[in-house]
Amino acid sequence: MAQVSIVDVKKSYGSIEVLHGIDVEIAHGEFIVIVGPSGCGKSTLLRMVAGLESVTSGEISIGERVVNDVEPKDRDIAMVFQNYALYPHMSVYNNMAYGLKLMKLSKEEINTRVDKAAELLQLEDFLQRRPRELSGGQRQRVAMGRAIVRDPAVFLFDEPLSNLDAKLRNQMRIEIRKLQRDLDVTAIYVTHDQVEAMTMADRIVVLNDGYVEQIGTPSEIYHTPESVFVASFMGAPPMNLVSGNANGKGKFTIEGLGDIDIPKDYSFTGKALFGIRPESVEIFSKQSKGSYPLELELVEELGAGRILHTRLGNETFTVHMPHTDELPTNGLFVKFPENAIHLFDPKSGKRL
Amino acid sequence: MLKRVHFGPSWLPFALVAPQILITLVFFMWPAAQAVYQSFLIEDAFGLSSEFVWLDNFYELFADDIYLNTFFRTGYFSLLVAGSSLSIALFLAAMADRVVKAALVYRTLLIWPYAVAPVLAGTLWLFMFDPTLGIISYLLDQFGYDWNHKLRGGQAMGLVVMAATWKQISYNFLFFLAAMQSVPKSLLEAAAIDGAGPARRFWTIVFPLITPTTFFLLVVNIVYAFFDTFGIIHAVTEGGPAGQTTILVYKVFTDGFIGLDLGGSAAQSVILMAIVILITVVQFRYIEKKVDY
Numbered sequence: 001m002a003q004v005s006i007v008d009v010k011k012s013y014g015s016i017e018v019l020h021g022i023d024v025e026i027a028h029g030e031f032i033v034i035v036g037p038s039g040c041g042k043s044t045l046l047r048m049v050a051g052l053e054s055v056t057s058g059e060i061s062i063g064e065r066v067v068n069d070v071e072p073k074d075r076d077i078a079m080v081f082q083n084y085a086l087y088p089h090m091s092v093y094n095n096m097a098y099g100l101k102l103m104k105l106s107k108e109e110i111n112t113r114v115d116k117a118a119e120l121l122q123l124e125d126f127l128q129r130r131p132r133e134l135s136g137g138q139r140q141r142v143a144m145g146r147a148i149v150r151d152p153a154v155f156l157f158d159e160p161l162s163n164l165d166a167k168l169r170n171q172m173r174i175e176i177r178k179l180q181r182d183l184d185v186t187a188i189y190v191t192h193d194q195v196e197a198m199t200m201a202d203r204i205v206v207l208n209d210g211y212v213e214q215i216g217t218p219s220e221i222y223h224t225p226e227s228v229f230v231a232s233f234m235g236a237p238p239m240n241l242v243s244g245n246a247n248g249k250g251k252f253t254i255e256g257l258g259d260i261d262i263p264k265d266y267s268f269t270g271k272a273l274f275g276i277r278p279e280s281v282e283i284f285s286k287q288s289k290g291s292y293p294l295e296l297e298l299v300e301e302l303g304a305g306r307i308l309h310t311r312l313g314n315e316t317f318t319v320h321m322p323h324t325d326e327l328p329t330n331g332l333f334v335k336f337p338e339n340a341i342h343l344f345d346p347k348s349g350k351r352l
Numbered sequence: 353m354l355k356r357v358h359f360g361p362s363w364l365p366f367a368l369v370a371p372q373i374l375i376t377l378v379f380f381m382w383p384a385a386q387a388v389y390q391s392f393l394i395e396d397a398f399g400l401s402s403e404f405v406w407l408d409n410f411y412e413l414f415a416d417d418i419y420l421n422t423f424f425r426t427g428y429f430s431l432l433v434a435g436s437s438l439s440i441a442l443f444l445a446a447m448a449d450r451v452v453k454a455a456l457v458y459r460t461l462l463i464w465p466y467a468v469a470p471v472l473a474g475t476l477w478l479f480m481f482d483p484t485l486g487i488i489s490y491l492l493d494q495f496g497y498d499w500n501h502k503l504r505g506g507q508a509m510g511l512v513v514m515a516a517t518w519k520q521i522s523y524n525f526l527f528f529l530a531a532m533q534s535v536p537k538s539l540l541e542a543a544a545i546d547g548a549g550p551a552r553r554f555w556t557i558v559f560p561l562i563t564p565t566t567f568f569l570l571v572v573n574i575v576y577a578f579f580d581t582f583g584i585i586h587a588v589t590e591g592g593p594a595g596q597t598t599i600l601v602y603k604v605f606t607d608g609f610i611g612l613d614l615g616g617s618a619a620q621s622v623i624l625m626a627i628v629i630l631i632t633v634v635q636f637r638y639i640e641k642k643v644d645y
Contacts, residue, residue: 052541073547085538089560098556099546150546 002063002076002153002186003028004049009058011044018044020210021058026188031180033189035197036207037233043158045207046190050079050156062154073102078147079156083163084139086131086146092118093127096145103150117145120179137168144176148183155180157189161196173200194234198222206230224342228349231275231342237307237318239275243346246272252343257292257313263338268352273344278307278320280340285328294319294332308332384625390618397612409619418595419603419620426599429513430577437517437573438566441524446554448525449532459529466522470583477515478588501589505596508589512597515588516581524569531565532558571635575628600624 004026011019019041026032034042047053049060051072060067067075087095093114100110118124121141131139140160147155157176161169177200180187191197197204198218206213206221206229214226225231231239244254248269251259260274284291294310294317306327308319312334319334321327343352391409393402413419444462451458465473480488481501489499501508535558543553559566582601585591591598591606598606601624608617 050541050545052544072541072545077545079542079545081538081542083536083538085536085542087539087543087557098543098548102547102552146542146546 004154004186004188005059005061006045006049007059007061009045009048009060010056011041011048011053012056017056018210019056022207022212024205024212024215026186028186029184031177031187031189031200031202032205033191033197033201033203034205034207035191035194035233036213038192040207041210042190042192042207046079046156046158046188049154049188050077051075076153077156078150078152078154079158080143080147080160082159084131084143084160086139086142088131091128091130092123092134092142092145095131095142096149099146099150113149113151114145117148120148121145136164137172140164140168140172144179148179153185155185155187155189157187157191159191160189162191162193169196176200194236198234204234206233208233224351225275226351228273228275228344228346231344235277237278237320239277239342240312240315240317241344242274242312242315242317244272244274245270246343246352254313254315260292260336261290261338262341262343266343266352268343268345271346272352273346275342275344276336276340278318279305280337281319282335282337283319283321283325283328284333284335285326285331287331287333291333291335294334296332299327387618387621387625390614391622392615393618394615395612402615405615409615410623413616413619413623422595422598422600422603425596426578429509429581429597429599430574432513433516433520433577433581434570434573436513437520437524438569440517441521441528441569442566444521445525445528445532446558448529450550462525463522465519466526468519470519470580471587473519474512474515474584474587477511477518477584481511501593503593505593508593508597512581512585512588515584516577519584520573520576524573527565527569528562531562535561568635571631575631578624578627 004024006022006024006026009019009022010017022045024032034045036042044053048055049062051067051070055068062075062077087098090098096114096117097110100113105113114127115124118127121144123138123141123145126134126138126142131142134142140163143160160176161172164172173196176189189196189200198221201218203215203217204221205215208229214221214230216224216226221230221234225234225239228241232241242254244252244260246252246262246266246268248267250262250264250266252262252272252274253259254274262274287293292312294308294312296308296310298309300307300309303323305320305322308321308327310317310319310332344350345352392404392406394405394408395402448455448459448462468476478486480486481499483489483500483502486499492499499507501511539557539561540553543557548556578599579601581599582605585597585599585602586605589597591602600620604617604620604624607613607620611617
């Protein structure tokens with residue numbers, strides 16, 4: 001059993017602190033995705049778990065063991081790098097066998113393990129090739145194979161799909177997820193792609209600027225974002241955020257538009273951000289009670305739906321509508337279902 | 353391949369390469385041709401007349417034990433110089449690659465010897481090892497070891513090898529370090545996770561990946577030992593004692609300018625030229641193509 005626990009982990013380079021106390025508990029067999037924009041420290045955190053970066057303070061344990069001062073090779077992990085880091089002068093077979101030879105396994109054992117991994121990843125025909133003779137997807141598989149043969153307790157992935165084209169990426173996403181489940185290993189997966197995060201994760205850790213913004217299942221992250229950052233980072237197109245005033249009695253006033261009904265249990269009064277997902281709004285072609293006019297600026301056709309870029313009062317506002325609905329031609333009005341409304345404190349960025 | 357239609361005929365490209373061609377012709381081709389011509393001649397002792405003798409100079413050389421010994425000595429000398437300067441430079445570069453603090457200072461210091469002229473390098477070592485004045489020969493004497501490279505051929509050879517090696521280490525170091533730094537860090541990290549310690553990472557990952565540089569340096573070093581060590585030998589031993597540090601290029605000088613056997617000396621030059629051509633062909637034809645991964 002390999003749970004991973006990261007307790008109050010900090011990382012500084014000289015006087016610059018890049019991770020400010022990260023706490024994450026990962027259960028055995030869980031697929032955790034760490035997501036965040038470039039430079040948020042997600043790769044650094046992963047590399048600290050791998051043992052490639054030192055831990056400035058705090059504690060990282062794998063299984064029951066604190067691994068702060070344990071060599072990477074003794075941490076019972078395997079890592080898949082963004083550029084795959086395949087040994088260019090070795091055949092696919094030797095790339096996978098390299099670590100096993102160092103473990104001093106018998107020739108037969110090495111053979112069995114590599115063959116098994118090759119079969120799993122459909123690499124049997126390529127075992128004697130060099131990495132440069134492989135396509136991007138095949139290299140990706142070899143990198144996976146090299147991780148699998150080690151039979152580690154924890155898989156670490158550092159943006160492994162970012163060098164692949166879109167189609168291959170979708171395919172590998174599913175394969176990685178299946179493999180992880182079949183092998184029953186814990187996985188930590190770093191990406192900046194929120195689609196990867198949503199589709200692959202058991203739980204997502206949203207990291208921003210060295211702080212954990214939120215930890216939760218994809219559904220929690222999507223439907224109850226704890227901060228403005230999470231709300232706008234996860235989801236494409238991102239959540240609409242409109243500033244205005246909450247009166248604490250179920251009304252939210254947007255300048256130049258009027259009052260919007262919000263759930264009465266929001267007791268907060270004062271300046272706030274009103275948030276709603278583009279697909280959560282209801283669209284009408286006629287004005288009615290409780291609807292607000294939108295000024296249509298641009299329509300993006302997606303096939304499965306449309307994204308309407310509009311203005312609500314003075315603010316930009318996007319709406320995602322299913323392709324089954326007709327695009328209203330004269331007049332566009334929206335209603336905001338109360339259960340889809342989020343309010344955020346503009347100062348702290350936190351959910352109200 | 354660019355199609356011809358992209359560039360109309362123009363005198364400009366010829367004008368641009370003309371200086372280079374001119375220099376090559378005047379300073380390289382002409383002297384080389386002169387050497388070939390001269391190698392077919394024998395001059396009298398006073399330089400007043402010369403006689404065309406076809407390949408007699410060459411026949412004479414290959415019948416001469418001293419010349420053949422010089423051949424073997426040169427091979428031996430080059431292997432020692434190339435081998436030791438490459439391995440020492442490789443070691444230093446591998447260490448420097450791991451240095452993080454003050455790396456620039458460290459590297460700069462290691463590169464300095466390259467700026468020292470060969471004759472000066474030779475003189476430096478000559479002073480240190482001078483049998484009567486040298487500090488190192490004095491120290492060796494304290495340990496009961498009698499150093500006198502003016503009498504002992506082996507010691508003389510050791511001294512020129514040391515001086516020549518020392519001079520070449522910087523150059524090799526620079527190339528090795530650059531090659532090592534172009535090895536992606538993630539490969540080493542992957543190897544570290546795979547369980548390889550620093551030494552094994554070096555021999556199984558870094559060393560194979562810098563093979564192209566190693567081969568290139570091997571050729572450069574052999575050429576260096578063959579030709580550029582002239583100044584060092586001239587300053588340290590003058591080919592002595594009893595010709596025991598005379599290598600091919602030094603023999604060209606002594607036979608031609610001191611022995612005044614211009615024909616024989618020219619014939620030796622032609623043989624050296626042939627060797628260089630051979631090494632170059634080997635480098636281009638085999639080594640540069642063979643190294644792949």
